[in-house]
Amino acid sequence: MNLFGKFFSGDSPFLRRYQDGQVILPQGYVLPALGVVQKGEVEVFQKTVDGEERILAVLAPQQCFGIHSLFEEAPRPSGVRACGPTEILLLDKIEFLRCIHQNPELAFVILQQASQRINQLTMELKDKSNPAPLPESARAIF
Numbered sequence: 001m002n003l004f005g006k007f008f009s010g011d012s013p014f015l016r017r018y019q020d021g022q023v024i025l026p027q028g029y030v031l032p033a034l035g036v037v038q039k040g041e042v043e044v045f046q047k048t049v050d051g052e053e054r055i056l057a058v059l060a061p062q063q064c065f066g067i068h069s070l071f072e073e074a075p076r077p078s079g080v081r082a083c084g085p086t087e088i089l090l091l092d093k094i095e096f097l098r099c100i101h102q103n104p105e106l107a108f109v110i111l112q113q114a115s116q117r118i119n120q121l122t123m124e125l126k127d128k129s130n131p132a133p134l135p136e137s138a139r140a141i142f
Helices: 091-104 103-128
Strands: 015-018 024-025 033-047 054-057 079-092
Touching: 024 033, 033 091, 079 091, 091 103
Parallel strands: none
Antiparallel strands: 015 079, 024 079, 033 054, 033 079
16 A cells, blocks of 8 residues: 555655755654655664764655654654655645545554554563562552
8 A cells, every 4th residue: 555645646745855864854843744755765863962873763665754743743852864865745734634534544554653663662672671570569550
């Protein structure tokens, strides 16, 4: 399935083209928008307080970024930049809602991607920590 493909043609005002290394959305930027990779790849990066940069993920065609920004208008915790020539559908909240209204299946696909990322982060956190076992009183609430 070409995510959002049936809503936008190659000359859509929402389709943006980027060159290698070009920042699509900088870390800290506030913009309620969803990006969908159409061609090429993007990397999601985060700069630490020490000024070092970490690559958090590389996203391929049909993968989304910025999902959280549609639900809360807060500074982006990470930035996104093109890895080579890339085409991105960059949808503001209104356009995103229009697409979901016309094709509710898109909501499921996007939630599925968000769920996969949450699971991946949970596993990474689990691997990095070795918490002490919960006391008997705390186990009862879970």
